[in-house]
Amino acid sequence: MHLLNKKEQVKGRVRLGIQAFAEALLIIPKAIAQNAGHDQYEYTTSMIPVGIDIATGEAMESKSLGIYDNYRVKKQLIHSSTSIATNLILVDEILRAGLSSLRPGGQ
Structure with a gap:
C-alpha cells in the first residue's frame, strides 16, 4: 500500500x-x-x-x-523477484531482436 x-x-x-x-x-x-x-x-x-x-x-x-515474519527473508524475496522479472524482460527483448534480424529487411 x-x-x-x-x-x-x-x-x-x-x-x-x-x-x-x-x-x-x-x-x-x-x-x-x-x-x-x-x-x-x-x-x-x-x-x-x-x-x-x-x-x-x-x-x-x-x-x-x-x-x-523474517524481515531478511521478505527483503531478499522482493529483491530476487524483481531481479527475475527484469531478467525475463531482458530475455524477451533479446529474443525479439533475434527474430527481427531473421526477417527480410531486418525490421
Whole structure:
C-alpha cells in the first residue's frame, strides 16, 4: 500500500513502474485470500499493513498473535523477484531482436 501512495509523488514512466510493481506485490495476499476460500477483492480493498486470518478471511494484526515474519527473508524475496522479472524482460527483448534480424529487411 505504501508504493501505491508513493506513486502519487512521482511523474512519468517511473510512476507506471511503481504502480506495476505495487500491483505485482498485491498478487500474493490476493492468492492467499482466494486459496483460503475468501473474496480476494474484498480483502485487498480493506487491506491495511497487517496479515490475513485464513480461517475467517478477516484482516488481523500478526504481531498481537505472536506471528513474526523474517524481515531478511521478505527483503531478499522482493529483491530476487524483481531481479527475475527484469531478467525475463531482458530475455524477451533479446529474443525479439533475434527474430527481427531473421526477417527480410531486418525490421
